Each structure stands twice: as C-alpha cells, then as structure tokens.
Amino acid sequence: MNMLLLAVALVLGGGVLWYLLIATEGVYLGRRVVIGLYDLYARRYDNIKQFDTEWEALTLGTPLAEALRHLPQPLILDVATGTARLPRLLRQAPAFDGVVLGLDYSWRMLRVAAEKLGETPRVALLYQDATHLPFADETFDAVTCLEALEFLPDPTATLSEIVRVARAGAPILLTNRKGIHARLMPTKTQPSEAFAAWLREKIGLVEVVVEIWQMEYDLIWAVKAGTPPMRQVRAWQAALRCPACQKIGFRADAISALVCLHCERRLPITAEGIVRYAK
Numbered sequence: 001m002n003m004l005l006l007a008v009a010l011v012l013g014g015g016v017l018w019y020l021l022i023a024t025e026g027v028y029l030g031r032r033v034v035i036g037l038y039d040l041y042a043r044r045y046d047n048i049k050q051f052d053t054e055w056e057a058l059t060l061g062t063p064l065a066e067a068l069r070h071l072p073q074p075l076i077l078d079v080a081t082g083t084a085r086l087p088r089l090l091r092q093a094p095a096f097d098g099v100v101l102g103l104d105y106s107w108r109m110l111r112v113a114a115e116k117l118g119e120t121p122r123v124a125l126l127y128q129d130a131t132h133l134p135f136a137d138e139t140f141d142a143v144t145c146l147e148a149l150e151f152l153p154d155p156t157a158t159l160s161e162i163v164r165v166a167r168a169g170a171p172i173l174l175t176n177r178k179g180i181h182a183r184l185m186p187t188k189t190q191p192s193e194a195f196a197a198w199l200r201e202k203i204g205l206v207e208v209v210v211e212i213w214q215m216e217y218d219l220i221w222a223v224k225a226g227t228p229p230m231r232q233v234r235a236w237q238a239a240l241r242c243p244a245c246q247k248i249g250f251r252a253d254a255i256s257a258l259v260c261l262h263c264e265r266r267l268p269i270t271a272e273g274i275v276r277y278a279k
C-alpha cells in the first residue's frame with residue numbers, strides 16, 4: 001500500500017513539475033524561473049525549435065522588409081529577441097537596409113544571439129526586461145515580439161510600451177499561441193480573433209490581421225494608429241533613456257560603453273557586443 005501511495009505521489013509530482021517547468025516554461029512561477037529556464041536552454045534553443053529558414057524568410061523577414069522598403073535605414077525593435085531569430089532574418093532580406101535592436105532579459109540567450117550574428121553594425125543587443133522599454137516615444141519604425149508575450153510578467157504593460165515606442169504608422173508584428181499549447185496556459189492566452197479584437201479595442205492598434213502561421217502560433221500583423229510624423233534617421237543610442245537621470249540620449253564611447261549625454265552614466269558593452277542596460 002505504501003509503495004502504491006509513493007508511486008502515485010511520484011507520478012503526480014512529476015506531472016506537476018512537467019506542467020510548471022516544461023509545458024508552461026515556468027510562467028506561473030514568475031520571471032526569475034522563466035529567465036532561468038531560458039538561460040539553461042539557451043545553447044539548445046535553436047536545435048529544439050528547428051526553424052525552417054526558407055519558411056521564416058517567406059513569412060517574417062521578407063514581408064517585414066517589404067513593409068519598410070519606403071523608409072531609408074529603418075530602425076526596428078525586436079522585443080524578447082532570444083537567439084536573434086528576427087534580426088538574422090531581416091539582415092538577410094534583400095529589401096532591408098536598416099538597423100535592428102534585439103532586447104532580451106536572458107543573458108545566455110543574448111550571448112548565443114551575439115555568436116550567431118557575428119560582428120555586424122546592423123544589429124545591436126540590449127540586456128533588459130521587456131516590461132519597461134527604455135526608449136523615447138515614437139522611436140522605432142517597426143516593433144516585433146515573437147513567441148514571447150505569453151511568457152512575460154505583464155504582457156499588457158509590454159504591449160503598451162511597444163505601442164508607445166513605435167512611430168505612428170509603424171508595423172507591429174506579434175504572435176499568438178494557439179491549440180493545445182494555448183489551452184495549457186489559462187489566463188496567459190486567448191483565441192487569436194479575441195486577441196486581435198482586444199488589440200483593436202483596448203490597445204488601439206489598427207489594420208490588425210491574423211495570419212495562420214504554425215501549429216503553435218498565429219502571426220498577428222498590426223499598425224500603430226496615426227499619421228507618421230516627420231522622420232529623422234538617428235542612431236538608436238540617441239533615443240535610449242538613462243536609468244540614472246531618466247533623460248534621453250547616449251553616445252558610444254569607443255566600443256566598450258555607451259555614455260549618457262546628460263549625466264555621464266556608462267552602460268557597459270561586452271566583448272560580444274551586448275549592451276548591459278539592466279543590472
């Protein structure tokens with residue numbers, strides 16, 4: 001009898017652990033666990049995902065680059081960039097001549113991203129939590145966030161930030177988890193059409209379109225409402241908010257740091273090229 005109870009307890013305990021750590025990637029246990037798991041799996045992430053690069057270029061890189069073709073040197077923010085999937089795709093897209101900034105809060109995911117990117121002036125990496133995007137309003141010509149919203153501590157806060165830092169008229173590209181993968185995550189996901197309606201009604205996005213994309217995710221294309229303002233091409237560092245004095249604007253100091261234009265606060269840049277914004 002005791003052995004039977006022990007076996008039942010082990011099976012139940014294993015099931016709960018599988019659910020909390022694997023099926024829902026730690027999201028019900030808080031940000032530290034989510035980031036800890038991504039740090040742990042960073043080196044294996046691309047192998048686990050097995051991205052089909054042709055399909056990815058066709059459905060992500062090329063259409064986004066085409067949507068930005070009319071702008072000289074567009075500036076893109078990829079929130080929760082992981083191993084730089086989207087920056088790599090954009091960099092390869094023939095129509096793209098801009099700069100992509102990848103932001104993530106897993107240091108090891110960013111290190112893998114840096115390795116995969118190699119030296120490139122067209123992509124920058126920033127270590128920071130996606131809950132607060134430390135940029136001036138209306139900075140980016142497009143903002144993307146792929147396969148990540150449901151794992152963030154406050155997706156509504158991140159979406160509000162995404163809209164704030166995007167220019168009026170900017171494309172916004174998101175994903176929505178679906179099917180059994182979504183049903184396993186109650187309170188963190190909703191059906192794609194309901195998500196699209198919520199983006200229109202509560203977040204104020206326009207031209208919201210759901211595109212069937214993968215088994216696990218739909219793509220959501222949207223646009224920030226409003227008339228595009230007069231646009232100046234400027235470096236992303238010029239739009240970065242200082243964590244010390246809260247003012248906007250950094251300059252690069254050789255290659256090892258960004259320096260605040262107002263209070264001289266330094267943000268270190270690692271040898272791999274990652275800017276450490278968060279502590």
Ligand SMILES: C[S@@+](CC[C@H](N)C(=O)[O-])C[C@H]1O[C@@H](n2cnc3c(N)ncnc32)[C@H](O)[C@@H]1O
Nearest residue numbers: 038080081082085104105106109129130146148
């Ligand atoms: C499933 S991966 C998606 C990565 C990439 N967007 C892609 O499509 O391959 C989720 C990413 O979200 C990041 N992430 C999770 N919580 C975060 C947070 N609070 N702030 C920033 N990034 C976060 C993880 O580190 C991970 O890189």
